[in-house]
Amino acid sequence: MSAAVIAIIGRMTRWGPDARGRLMKSALELYAKRGYDQTTVAEIAERAGLTERTFFRHFADKKEVLFAGSNDLRDLLVRGVAGAPSSAAPIEAVAAGLLAASAVFNEERRDYSMRRQSVIAANAELRERELIKLAALASAIADTLRRRGVSDPAASLTAEAGIAVFRVAFDRWVAAHNELGWSELVRGSLAELKALVAS
Amino acid sequence: MSAAVIAIIGRMTRWGPDARGRLMKSALELYAKRGYDQTTVAEIAERAGLTERTFFRHFADKKEVLFAGSNDLRDLLVRGVAGAPSSAAPIEAVAAGLLAASAVFNEERRDYSMRRQSVIAANAELRERELIKLAALASAIADTLRRRGVSDPAASLTAEAGIAVFRVAFDRWVAAHNELGWSELVRGSLAELKALVAS
DNA sequence: GCCTCGATGTCAGTCGCTGACATCAGGATA
DNA sequence: TATCCTGATGTCAGCGACTGACATCGAGGC
CATH class of the missing domain: 1.10.10.60 (Homeodomain-like)
Incomplete structure (x- = not known):
């Protein structure tokens, strides 16, 4: 050097x-x-x-330093949803958005995400901030769905369901001893939700 | 005097x-x-x-003074869920819990709730606190469902759905020009969710 | 070589929040 | 009735998050 x-x-x-x-x-x-x-x-x-x-x-503020990337994530999700074929059902468009987020949830960032998540889990204020960030993601997705012609309350409910899938997939992604990639986890979690709703 | x-x-x-x-x-x-x-x-x-x-x-803290009643609400919900007939499906048990909350959402408290909600809506920190309180309610409901023998992820998903119904019903309850009572609003919102999921 | 402009530093101040200790009111007890 | 005990409150000092106002620095354009 x-x-x-x-x-x-x-x-x-x-x-x-x-x-x-x-x-x-x-x-x-x-x-x-x-x-x-x-x-x-x-x-x-x-x-x-x-x-x-x-x-x-x-x-x-002191919390926001851990959430600086959330705008990038929101943009990825929104672009993924907006870019889905217009023939795609709302939930499939949301799935496309979640898959587009794989640009952020790749193997190089997994260690960073794990550290960050354990810090957030350990503090109530940080969990509050995380919740409002997730709510903002849901809101952005719902807006995008409405721009695709989906009407309420289907738009907001589908967005909420999408965030629920996101949370499950993300929890699994940052879990230790996990070998699956982001795309597989998203697809698997979405399939579980569909099965549960259908039953 | x-x-x-x-x-x-x-x-x-x-x-x-x-x-x-x-x-x-x-x-x-x-x-x-x-x-x-x-x-x-x-x-x-x-x-x-x-x-x-x-x-x-x-x-x-300075926020918590607006959320002092949330423990009472949680207890009402939990007791309502736990008290539902054991034959009731999970979503019906949750509905029983939401209806039990009518003890808190009566006409005398509507004005207080409206004032409180407009304060919360106007401030990001207060919205954060509200979100984590709602998450805590969902968590308590999920625990109660598990004690009724409901397994995961059905317990947590049903609880989340219940909170979604709660939010919709509450928003309508505090909306101006609304003449319906809590029970009607809960039943109506739940019916809407069921229709959406079934479609 | 000077000037401008954005990024940073310095300083003082407000406010949320906490620990330690003093004080007060009301009930229990002798 | 006088005393004591206890829980609620007050007082004080202090830390740390956050902000506004102003000074300073470095890099690039003229």
Whole structure:
């Protein structure tokens, strides 16, 4: 490794590259090691070579640093739903959206997702934030379905069902000793839901 | 009105009756008038003739003062589900629970619920708290179903469906220009869900 | 080489929330 | 009746999340 590269890495401070990413990484590490409550924003910022004030310029609050990617996920889902063939039934369009999210839930990000999820599971405030993010996803999917001509309450109910499938698939994806990929998990969870509703 | 009664009402301060209730009332009034963010806990306490410290002895945080009744609601739902005839299908047991909640959703409390709900709708943090309370209700219902011999994932799915019905019924109940009572709204919303699922 | 502009730092302040300790009212007890 | 005990409340000090106002820095355009 060249001296120049070492110099860059060693000086991950003010005006260093990817301040936002450094904050996200530092936050997850500290939340995982010492717990969310026992971590101060000042500590996260210091570990990233920045100040508390800068943290709050990048993230609305101490929780949001764990949910920065949720807009990307929403866009993936929405595009997947919108891009389904117009002949597809609502639930199939939602399934297409969930499968499109495999761009985010790939093997490289599994470890990150596992760490993040264990942090969230350990704290009530973070679980609250996660719930409202999931509700926002459901709302975005419902909007997209309406734009496809699906009327209420079918649009919102289908979206809710889709999020239920998402949760089951995601729980399994981050579970230890799991060898299936995102697509298989989505398809399997959806099949289970269909079987249950049909019975 | 006797002088004694006036004296009592006028001195709703330290060691006055129902400190907790006074805090809840003051909080709702201030949240409704000036907004949740623009209201400080010290102001709520002062209006109730108490101090900020006492507020936090009665409620875990500034949001919780609006959700104090959720334990009662949970108990009503759980008892309603548990008390359904053992021959009843899971979804019918859940329906029994929702109908049992009519003890809380009666005409006298409608105005209070409307004010409370408009405060919650206006603030993201309060919506987060509401979501986790609803999730807790679903979880309690699912537990009760399991104790009735319903296995997973039917128990949790039925509970989620029940909460979906609850939300629809509640939204309609607090909507203006609504003349139906809680029981009719629950039955109607459940019928809609059944029709949608069957189609 | 100067200027502008966005990102960051600094500082002071408010408010949510907590622990430790003091105080008060009312009921039990001697 | 005087005393004591207990639970509810008050007081005080302090931490940490979050914000507004203003200063400073670095990189790119002129």
